[in-house]
Amino acid sequence: MKEKKINVKSRLKSFKYAINGLITLFKEETNAKIHLASTVLVIIVGIYLKVSSRDWIALTLCIAFVVSMELINTAVEQLADIVSPTWHPLVKKAKDVAAAAVLVAALASVIVGLLVFLPRI
Numbered sequence: 001m002k003e004k005k006i007n008v009k010s011r012l013k014s015f016k017y018a019i020n021g022l023i024t025l026f027k028e029e030t031n032a033k034i035h036l037a038s039t040v041l042v043i044i045v046g047i048y049l050k051v052s053s054r055d056w057i058a059l060t061l062c063i064a065f066v067v068s069m070e071l072i073n074t075a076v077e078q079l080a081d082i083v084s085p086t087w088h089p090l091v092k093k094a095k096d097v098a099a100a101a102v103l104v105a106a107l108a109s110v111i112v113g114l115l116v117f118l119p120r121i
Contacts, residue, residue, distance in 0.1 A: 025067075025074055031102070032070050039063050042113060049120045059116060062109035069105040073098040 025032045042059055051059070076098035084091045 021071065022067075025071055029070065029074055032067075032074070035066050035070055035106070039067075045117060049117065051116055051120070055116045058112050062105075062112050066102070066105045066109050069102045073102045 026036055042063065046056065046059060077095055080091045080094055
């Protein structure tokens with residue numbers, strides 16, 4: 001199989017597309033704005049309470065987990081709306097399951113946050 005050369009310009013464009021996706025998420029999705037506000041609060045509290053490096057790792061992974069699930073949920077919802085502009089039970093099911101993924105990530109993150117912050121309060 002012939003190897004493809006890495007095209008730096010196209011790789012940089014892919015970062016631009018990903019950043020556009022993040023910007024769109026935080027501009028247009030209400031729940032993402034709530035997650036962003038929660039992230040800022042967690043960072044401020046973490047700095048104030050001087051959490052350890054290990055705790056910062058856990059908090060950072062939780063933040064990334066929730067944002068990633070929110071991105072996937074938004075993508076599923078957008079695609080579902082294009083594929084089926086009218087109500088369909090399977091589209092509803094797909095949207096509900098994608099939303100549940102965000103909920104699971106958020107609940108797990110709250111538990112981690114409590115484990116990190118409660119002993120310091």
